[in-house]
Amino acid sequence: MQNLKHFLKEHPKVIRLVQYILIGLFVFLVIFDIFLAATGNITISEVIKGETEKGFFVLTYLWGVVAINLFFTRKGKKLVHEIPGTFIILGLAALIYFLKLGPMLINYVGNNPTDIRIAHAISMAFGLLMGYLFWRQDHDV
Amino acid sequence: MDFTLIVQIVVACTILFLILFNVVLYFNDIEKDTVNYLIKQWAYHKYFFLTTAWGILGGHFFLGSQVPLLGDNTWLPVVLVIVFLGALFLIGKKQDQGFIMKRRIQILLLLLGVLYGHFFWSQRHLDFLDAPLF
Numbered sequence: 330m331q332n333l334k335h336f337l338k339e340h341p342k343v344i345r346l347v348q349y350i351l352i353g354l355f356v357f358l359v360i361f362d363i364f365l366a367a368t369g370n371i372t373i374s375e376v377i378k379g380e381t382e383k384g385f386f387v388l389t390y391l392w393g394v395v396a397i398n399l400f401f402t403r404k405g406k407k408l409v410h411e412i413p414g415t416f417i418i419l420g421l422a423a424l425i426y427f428l429k430l431g432p433m434l435i436n437y438v439g440n441n442p443t444d445i446r447i448a449h450a451i452s453m454a455f456g457l458l459m460g461y462l463f464w465r466q467d468h469d470v
Numbered sequence: 471m472d473f474t475l476i477v478q479i480v481v482a483c484t485i486l487f488l489i490l491f492n493v494v495l496y497f498n499d500i501e502k503d504t505v506n507y508l509i510k511q512w513a514y515h516k517y518f519f520l521t522t523a524w525g526i527l528g529g530h531f532f533l534g535s536q537v538p539l540l541g542d543n544t545w546l547p548v549v550l551v552i553v554f555l556g557a558l559f560l561i562g563k564k565q566d567q568g569f570i571m572k573r574r575i576q577i578l579l580l581l582l583g584v585l586y587g588h589f590f591w592s593q594r595h596l597d598f599l600d601a602p603l604f
Contacts, residue, residue, distance in 0.1 A: 344503050347495065351505060354484065361480065370473040373481060377531045378593050380478070391485075392528045399509050400521045400576045442536060442594055449532040466506060470514040470570050 382445060386431030386452040387422050393456020394418055394464055403465035414463040421459055425452075518571045519558035522583040526551055529587020534594035547591035554586070 358373065365372045381388055409417065425431060431452070438448040488505060495504045513520045540546050558579075562569075 343498075343500050344508065347503055347505065347508055350491070351508070354487075358480075358484065365473060365477070370471070371477060373477055374531060374593055376474055376477040376481065378534075379474075381532055389532050392524075392532065396524055396528070396580055398506055400513050400524065400580055402510065402514070402573060404573075446533050446594065453528060453532060466510050468573070470511060 381431075381449060384429065384431030384433075384435050385426075386434065386449075387426050389449050389452035390422060390425055390456040390459070393453045393458075394460035395456075397457055397460030398464045398466060401461070401465060402468035402470065404468045409463055411464075411466075417463045418459060513576065514571050515569060516562040516565055517559065518562055518576065518579060519555045521576050521579040522558055522586075523555055525580040525583020525585075526555075526587045526591065527583075529584040529589075530591045530593065531587075533584065533588040534592035535589050536592075536594060536596050538592040538595050539589050542595045551586075551591065 362373045377388060408414075431448075434448045434451065435445060438444045438451070492505045509520065538547070540550075
């Protein structure tokens with residue numbers, strides 16, 4: 330918190346602006362989703378559910394990677410620097426998408442509703458693992 | 471009107487915008503102004519409800535029990551999400567200025583969120599589950 334305060338003092342405008350953009354984006358998505366639900370249309374959740382069930386596992390993988398990046402910091406040594414780390418993470422996302430690893434995993438695990446959740450959980454866990462290895466932030470809180 | 475394509479475009483644009491925005495922030499003159507950094511700071515200080523929220527979204531989007539604990543009630547899980555996150559927000563607000571959330575509790579908060587998304591706010595419940603359990 331001291332760090333953030335120090336930076337806020339030095340660059341209050343940019344950081345405030347980024348914070349407001351993030352909050353604004355979040356509020357926009359929530360209002361958009363409420364609008365969709367209230368008008369009886371397909372909601373964001375349903376669209377994401379539909380896409381992942383067709384094997385769009387980039388999303389489940391990114392969920393895991395981002396979870397570790399945002400919420401689990403690194404206290405020890407870096408395995409790779411953050412820029413190569415980012416390329417590894419995005420490269421793996423591209424591999425998952427272009428090699429159609431999602432549909433392959435669904436075929437392998439099975440296509441009924443229980444199996445599909447297992448496939449999703451595997452993809453989420455894979456994202457968490459890759460985030461843990463290559464994409465953690467410093468513990469400079 | 472079918473909103474599927476519009477929703478897909480909005481979600482894709484949001485993700486792309488965040489990636490590009492973050493790249494710009496990373497390479498600008500000001501240090502530690504990236505999206506990741508700011509959210510991490512929030513989550514490790516007073517706003518640890520964000521960790522749970524991310525977990526809930528993961529469980530809700532990608533997992534989801536066939537027999538959720540509240541039945542196929544559509545609004546109650548959402549109300550409870552707001553109540554839980556609001557409670558965590560208020561608990562965070564009450565902490566001292568120098569409060570830092572422990573890392574292992576972050577994992578616990580994330581996991582609790584996933585479990586909530588899976589067992590309470592499921593999108594994949596069975597169709598014949600017509601009455602809420604209470």
